Amino acid sequence: MALPTVLNHAEPRASLAPFRDFVNSFDPVVSCGTVTELIGLLIESSGPSAAIGDFCTIHTQGGRVIRAQVVGFRNGNVLSMPLEEADGLSLGDAVIARPGAATVPVGPGLLGRVIDGFGVPMDGPPIEAAEFCPLYRPPEGPLQRAHIEQPLVTGIRAIDGLLPCGKGQRIGIFGGSGVGKSTLIGAMARQSEADVSVIALIGERNREVRGFIEHELGAEGMKKSVVVVATSDRPAALRVRACFVALAIAEYFRDQGKNVLLVMDSVTRLAMAQREIGLAAGEPPSQKGYTPSVFQLLPKVCERAGNFNKGSITGFFTVLVEGDDFNEPICDAVRAILDGHIILSRELGAAGHFPAIQILDSVSRLQSKLATPAQKEHSRKIREALAAYRQAQDLIQLGAYASGSNPRLDASIRAREDMMRFLRQDSNEPSNLAHTLDALGKVAATLPA
Numbered sequence: 488m489a490l491p492t493v494l495n496h497a498e499p500r501a502s503l504a505p506f507r508d509f510v511n512s513f514d515p516v517v518s519c520g521t522v523t524e525l526i527g528l529l530i531e532s533s534g535p536s537a538a539i540g541d542f543c544t545i546h547t548q549g550g551r552v553i554r555a556q557v558v559g560f561r562n563g564n565v566l567s568m569p570l571e572e573a574d575g576l577s578l579g580d581a582v583i584a585r586p587g588a589a590t591v592p593v594g595p596g597l598l599g600r601v602i603d604g605f606g607v608p609m610d611g612p613p614i615e616a617a618e619f620c621p622l623y624r625p626p627e628g629p630l631q632r633a634h635i636e637q638p639l640v641t642g643i644r645a646i647d648g649l650l651p652c653g654k655g656q657r658i659g660i661f662g663g664s665g666v667g668k669s670t671l672i673g674a675m676a677r678q679s680e681a682d683v684s685v686i687a688l689i690g691e692r693n694r695e696v697r698g699f700i701e702h703e704l705g706a707e708g709m710k711k712s713v714v715v716v717a718t719s720d721r722p723a724a725l726r727v728r729a730c731f732v733a734l735a736i737a738e739y740f741r742d743q744g745k746n747v748l749l750v751m752d753s754v755t756r757l758a759m760a761q762r763e764i765g766l767a768a769g770e771p772p773s774q775k776g777y778t779p780s781v782f783q784l785l786p787k788v789c790e791r792a793g794n795f796n797k798g799s800i801t802g803f804f805t806v807l808v809e810g811d812d813f814n815e816p817i818c819d820a821v822r823a824i825l826d827g828h829i830i831l832s833r834e835l836g837a838a839g840h841f842p843a844i845q846i847l848d849s850v851s852r853l854q855s856k857l858a859t860p861a862q863k864e865h866s867r868k869i870r871e872a873l874a875a876y877r878q879a880q881d882l883i884q885l886g887a888y889a890s891g892s893n894p895r896l897d898a899s900i901r902a903r904e905d906m907m908r909f910l911r912q913d914s915n916e917p918s919n920l921a922h923t924l925d926a927l928g929k930v931a932a933t934l935p936a
C-alpha cells in the first residue's frame with residue numbers, strides 16, 4: 488500500500504486522517520508457526536494463532552511462498568490445506584497467519600474478466616479494486632429479504648413459459664453427465680435480462696473452460712459477465728475458495744443495485760472438493776463418503792442468493808446426477824434447499840431434443856406468484872397433456888392405443904408435435920417473453936380445458 492501524500496496545511500488535523508487510517512490498517516502483531524508434519528494433503532504446524540477458514544502463507548527454505556487455509560486443529564496443532572502445489576515444503580518452514588486475506592478485490596473492471604480462485608485475473612492485467620469484499624459472511628437474515636415477485640426472463644421458452652423463474656430465486660439444474668447443463672446455463676447467462684452474470688466454473692475440465700467462454704458465453708455474453716475458474720486439477724481448498732470468490736463478487740454487484748445472475752457449475756464438484764477437505768481433516772464419512780461439513784456448506788452457499796432490498800442474486804446451481812440416480816445425497820440436499828429444480832433427461836438429449844428439460848419432473852416453487860392467470864392456465868393444460876401422453880406412451884408406440892377411446896389423449900397426441908416444437912430451442916436463438924407467452928397460448932388453445 489502506498490503511503491498517503493496529501494497534506495493540507497489549512498487544516499492540519501483533517502489532513503492527518505489518511506495517515507491515521509494507513510497506520511490503523513496494519514496489524515503490528517504477526518502470528519507465526521512452524522510446519523511439523525505433512526500427511527497427504529494436510530499440513531500440520533505448531534501455530535500460528537488462526538481461526539478456521541483463515542488464510543496463511545508458508546515460507547519454504549527454497550524461497551517459495553505457499554498459500555494455505557486453516558481447516559482444523561489436532562492435539563494443539565493447526566491443520567491447514569495448501570491452495571497451490573506444495574512442492575518444496577519441508578519440516579520447520581514458517582507458517583504466517585494472514586487474517587486480512589479472506590477478501591477479494593472488486594470493482595466495475597471485473598466485467599468481462601476471467602479470474603481464478605485467488606481473485607487474480609487469468610486473462611491480463613490486474614483489476615483496479617474499488618473495494619475489498621469479504622469472502623465469508625453470513626447470509627442475510629430472513630427479514631432482510633424482499634418477496635420474489637418479478638420474473639427474470641431467461642430467453643429459454645421452456646423455462647419462461649412453464650417454469651418461470653423470479654429475480655432472486657434459486658434453482659437447481661439436475662442432470663447426468665453430458666446432457667446439456669453447461670450449454671443451458673451458458674445460454675441463460677448470455678440471453679437473460681440480468682444486469683450482470685457471475686459464473687463460477689468449479690472442478691471443470693481445463694479443456695471445457697475456454698470452450699465455455701468462447702462458444703457458450705461468446706463475446707456478447709462475456710461483456711456483462713465475470714467468470715471465476717478453479718478447474719479439477721487445482722487443490723480442493725482453492726476450488727471451494729473460488730466458490731466464495733464468486734459469491735463475494737455477486738454480492739458486490741448486488742449492493743450496487745444490480746440484478747445479478749449467479750451460476751455455479753457444478754455444486755456436485757464443490758461438494759466433492761469439500762469432501763476431500765473434510766476427509767483429510769479427519770471428519771467421519773457419512774452418505775457416499777460425504778462428510779458433515781459438506782451438508783453444512785451447501786446451505787451456506789445457496790442461501791447467499793436471494794432477493795434483497797438493494798438488488799437481487801438469482802442463483803442457478805447445476806448438480807451432476809451420478810449414474811442418473813436423483814436420490815443420491817447431494818441431489819437430495821440441494822433440492823431441499825432451493826426454490827425449484829429443472830431436471831434434464833438423458834432420454835430427451837439422446838433423441839436430439841435440446842434443451843433436454845423434463846417438464847413433468849421439474850418444478851418452480853414460485854410459479855403461482857410469477858405467472859399471470861392466463862399463463863398458469865396454459866401451463867396447466869400443457870402439463871396435463873404431457874402427463875396423459877407419458878402415461879399411455881408405451882401403448883401408443885406399440886400401436887395398441889385405439890384412437891377415439893380417450894378424447895383427452897387424442898388431443899394430446901394431436902398437439903404433441905406443437906408442444907415439442909415449443910419446448911425445443913436452439914441455444915443461439917433467444918425468445919423474448921411476449922413471444923414465449925404468445926406461443927404458449929397458441930399451443931394451449933389446441934388442448935381441451
Ligand SMILES: Nc1ncnc2c1ncn2[C@@H]1O[C@H](COP(=O)(O)OP(=O)(O)OP(=O)(O)O)[C@@H](O)[C@H]1O
Binds near residue numbers: 662671841
Ligand atoms: N441446446 C443444445 N443444442 C444442441 N446440442 C446441445 C444443446 N445442449 C447440449 N447439447 C449437446 O450436448 C453436449 C453436452 O453438453 P454440455 O457440455 O452442456 O453437458 P453437461 O451436462 O454440462 O456435461 P458435463 O456433465 O460433462 O459437464 C454438447 O456437446 C452438445 O453436443
Ligand SMILES: [Mg+2]
Binds near residue numbers: 668669670752
Ligand atoms: Mg458441464
